Amino acid sequence: MLEVRGLVKRFGGFTAVNNVSFKVDQGEILGLIGPNGSGKSTIFNMLSGTLTPTAGSIVFAGTEIAGLAPHRIINRGIGRTFQIPRPFRRLTMFENVALAGYYGQGRHSRAKAEEAAERALAMVGLSTDRHANVDGLGAAGLKKLELAKALATGPKLLLADESLGGLDEAEMDQAADMLRKIRDDLGITIIWVEHIMGVLMRVVDRVMVLDHGEKISEGLPSAVASDVRVIEVYLGTDAETTQAAAAEARRRAGG
Amino acid sequence: MTRQAHLAAWAVGLAALVMLPFVYRDPYHLHILVLILIWSFAYTSWSMMGRFGLVSLGHGGFMGIGAYVTALLWNHLGLSPWVGIPVSMVAAGALALIVGYPCFRFRITGHYFVLVTLALSGIVLQVITATRDWTGGSLGYTPNRATGNKLWALQFDDKTTWYLVALAVWVVGLVVWHWIDRSMSRYALEAISEDEDAAAAAGVDVTAEKLKITLISALMTALAGAIYCQYQMFITPDTVSGIAVSLQMVFAAIVGGLFVSLGPTVGAIITILLAESLRIGFGTRAVGWDNLVYGVLLVLFIIFLPKGILGSLLERLKPQRKPSPSS
Numbered sequence: 054m055l056e057v058r059g060l061v062k063r064f065g066g067f068t069a070v071n072n073v074s075f076k077v078d079q080g081e082i083l084g085l086i087g088p089n090g091s092g093k094s095t096i097f098n099m100l101s102g103t104l105t106p107t108a109g110s111i112v113f114a115g116t117e118i119a120g121l122a123p124h125r126i127i128n129r130g131i132g133r134t135f136q137i138p139r140p141f142r143r144l145t146m147f148e149n150v151a152l153a154g155y156y157g158q159g160r161h162s163r164a165k166a167e168e169a170a171e172r173a174l175a176m177v178g179l180s181t182d183r184h185a186n187v188d189g190l191g192a193a194g195l196k197k198l199e200l201a202k203a204l205a206t207g208p209k210l211l212l213a214d215e216s217l218g219g220l221d222e223a224e225m226d227q228a229a230d231m232l233r234k235i236r237d238d239l240g241i242t243i244i245w246v247e248h249i250m251g252v253l254m255r256v257v258d259r260v261m262v263l264d265h266g267e268k269i270s271e272g273l274p275s276a277v278a279s280d281v282r283v284i285e286v287y288l289g290t291d292a293e294t295t296q297a298a299a300a301e302a303r304r305r306a307g308g
Numbered sequence: 309m310t311r312q313a314h315l316a317a318w319a320v321g322l323a324a325l326v327m328l329p330f331v332y333r334d335p336y337h338l339h340i341l342v343l344i345l346i347w348s349f350a351y352t353s354w355s356m357m358g359r360f361g362l363v364s365l366g367h368g369g370f371m372g373i374g375a376y377v378t379a380l381l382w383n384h385l386g387l388s389p390w391v392g393i394p395v396s397m398v399a400a401g402a403l404a405l406i407v408g409y410p411c412f413r414f415r416i417t418g419h420y421f422v423l424v425t426l427a428l429s430g431i432v433l434q435v436i437t438a439t440r441d442w443t444g445g446s447l448g449y450t451p452n453r454a455t456g457n458k459l460w461a462l463q464f465d466d467k468t469t470w471y472l473v474a475l476a477v478w479v480v481g482l483v484v485w486h487w488i489d490r491s492m493s494r495y496a497l498e499a500i501s502e503d504e505d506a507a508a509a510a511g512v513d514v515t516a517e518k519l520k521i522t523l524i525s526a527l528m529t530a531l532a533g534a535i536y537c538q539y540q541m542f543i544t545p546d547t548v549s550g551i552a553v554s555l556q557m558v559f560a561a562i563v564g565g566l567f568v569s570l571g572p573t574v575g576a577i578i579t580i581l582l583a584e585s586l587r588i589g590f591g592t593r594a595v596g597w598d599n600l601v602y603g604v605l606l607v608l609f610i611i612f613l614p615k616g617i618l619g620s621l622l623e624r625l626k627p628q629r630k631p632s633p634s635s
Contacts, residue, residue: 103505123508139506143498152495157511163492206511 054079054242055100055210060109062095062266069095071266072109077210082236082243084253084274087263088286093246094136096263097212100244101133102126114209127157132208136215136246138195146185146198150174150205157206166205173204176239177231192219196228204235211235213245229256254278262286325475329468338467340584344576345474346536347560351572352481353528354557356488357521359566361501365554366407366425369432370400370526372549374533376436376443379451379543382461384442389462389538397530403428404526405519412515412522415504426551433550448544451537462538470539477535478573481528485569488521497521552599559602563609565616574618 055077062070070092077083087093098104100111102123111119118126127133141149147170154169155161174181177197190198196219203211213232220228229252235241247253254260254274262270262277264286270277277283329338354367377396381387387395407428411421436443443449454461464470488494496517499507504514537543546552556579564575582601586594613620 101509103508122513123505124511124513127509127511133509135506135509139503139509141495141499141502141506143502144495148495149499152492152499152507152512153510155492155511156496156513160492166492202510 054114055244056110056112057096057100058110058112060096060099060111061107062092062099062104063107069266070099070106073263073266073268074109075261075268075271077242077244080236080240080242081259082232082245082257084257084260085244085246085263086248086250086253086260090265091263092266093263094214095266097133097214097244097246100126101131101212124156127206127208128159130207130209131212132157132203132206132210133212134196134199134203134214138199140187140190140195140198142187144187145183146179146187146190147174147181147183149187149198150201153202154205154207169205169207170201173201176204176235177201193224193228196220197231200231200235204239204241208241210242210244213243215246215248225252229253232256250278322479326472329471333468335467338471340580342467342470342474342539344573344580345471345478346532346539347580348573348576349474349478349481349535350529350532351557351560351564351576352478352485352569353525353532355561355566355572356485356525356528358558358561360497360521362518362522363422363558364425364522364525365422365551365558366428367525367529367557368429368549368551368553370404370529371533371536371553372432372436372545373400373403374530375537375543375548376449376533377530378534379449379537380442382451388460389534390460393462393531393534396534397527400526400530401523404522408519408522409515412518417504426554429549429551429554433545436545436549443545446545448542450542453541463541474535474539477531482569484524484528488524489569493517493520555599556602559606561616562614563605563616565619565622567615568619568622571616571618575616578617 057076058074060070060073061068073092073096075083085093085096095104099106099119102118102121102125105120109119110117113126113129113131116129118129118131121129140146141152144152147167150170150173151163151166154173155163155166158166158169171181177200179194179197179201187195187198200213203213232243232245233256236243245253245257257274259272260270260274260277261268262280262283269286270280270283272280328341332338350367350371354364357364374393374396377399378389378392381392381395382389407424410416411424416424437445440446451463454463458464464473496507496512499510499512500514500517508514533548536548540547560575560579561572562575563578564573565571579598579602583598586597586601590597609616615623
């Protein structure tokens with residue numbers, strides 16, 4: 054349903070994303086991982102229209118969407134969450150989601166938007182009380198609200214940006230199960246960007262690994278996890294330095 | 309209050325206001341009331357944008373266009389204000405779109421937006437002053453007295469008629485305010501005022517929504533200018549355009565309360581009573597004092613009472629409703 058070909062983004066002389074191509078099939082959950090600054094968020098921002106690609110094409114449901122304005126892309130069926138939740142504090146929780154339900158789905162009717170808001174809030178497990186304030190929500194609640202806003206726009210493809218940052222382990226598992234439930238129950242295809250590899254690997258169908266703006270590996274979670282290049286750039290560097298430091302410390306203690 | 313009780317309260321209040329000039333005929337007091345109503349409408353028009361963080365200092369420009377275009381068309385082409393006013397509103401609306409579109413398209417927000425609109429105010433004032441052969445420049449301008457049908461010329465001699473006209477216009481302003489307040493556009497504009505990217509990610513066409521509210525605000529402000537001109541039958545660049553008028557709108561709206569429908573009206577009552585009492589109490593010695601007082605009060609209000617007088621009062625009366633976390 055989504056086909057990205059030769060995607061490039063340069064900021065001045067810096068190439069944030071370099072010639073990345075991938076496909077996402079209907080009903081799939083694709084994990085997108087990579088160290089900080091590897092270009093994950095830049096790809097997301099291009100898919101959702103926040104950034105215009107320097108080159109390359111993004112074909113969604115048969116039409117080219119690269120460079121379209123964000124609101125047009127949302128209305129074609131690509132919803133997104135932000136890495137750091139961005140609630141509208143001047144609106145109630147319900148209004149936050151109803152807004153997305155209205156503007157994200159072609160501004161049909163207020164009643165439909167409110168229905169969509171109720172469904173989305175119920176789906177993520179938030180209160181559908183019309184007067185509940187955003188201020189009462191903690192980190193987990195804000196993430197849920199972020200997800201509810203994206204769901205209310207009626208996406209066929211959901212871009213979930215590092216949705217687990219700042220959560221404890223139980224909340225992480227819950228959130229991961231939530232994404233799977235969204236796929237299973239609503240049939241929404243998902244691209245999930247995440248730092249925390251463990252939880253992600255449990256849920257996704259396929260993983261794509263980025264480093265320095267380039268795709269270095271792609272495949273089943275088990276295959277990718279044992280890919281030497283992935284271990285090197287994503288998991289390895291830290292492990293190596295830690296091991297080296299530990300070895301150094303042992304040598305000193307011994308000598 | 310339930311919705312019915314709310315509507316009933318508005319209806320009773322409105323009926324009382326309509327009947328007022330028939331039982332109370334003091335012309336000076338009616339004059340003050342007409343001024344309050346016209347300026348309330350202008351301030352309400354400004355707050356359409358202001359309440360969503362779109363602080364415009366260009367509204368003096370829109371008001372000036374409304375007043376001058378209407379008067380010029382009448383004097384030079386003999387065009388009735390019934391035609392001239394819509395033309396002047398379209399002119400102000402067009403200017404609003406011309407200035408607004410690039411601002412919104414290229415994300416000129418906050419202080420930078422204020423500066424662009426400030427320039428707009430200044431430019432309109434300069435144009436009026438510079439084309440003095442047509443507009444009378446800083447000496448002011450007077451629409452020709454109607455020789456025929458007064459209604460066609462929108463010129464009335466009695467205060468009662470003017471009071472009712474001003475009241476009608478003021479009510480239109482409040483209706484539009486409530487209409488927007490209850491529309492989905494309010495959600496979108498509140499969202500935009502907080503975070504444009506997040507609003508766009510919810511599917512909002514940020515540029516279009518901002519242009520819409522700017523257009524509505526400019527059209528209404530031009531109407532206020534035209535009505536003011538028809539009532540006073542004398543306008544100068546300084547009383548209907550320029551930065552001073554724009555600042556006066558900001559001041560009144562903030563003092564009264566930006567986020568409640570009657571806030572700008574409360575602001576108009578305060579500013580006009582202040583200006584009048586200074587004028588009567590100190591005469592020509594107090595010329596410009598009101599602006600000084602405005603300035604000091606504005607600073608105090610922004611620091612201590614950012615929701616304005618009416619906004620803060622209403623909030624205190626409704627303790628069960630959690631305060632909206634506005635700045």
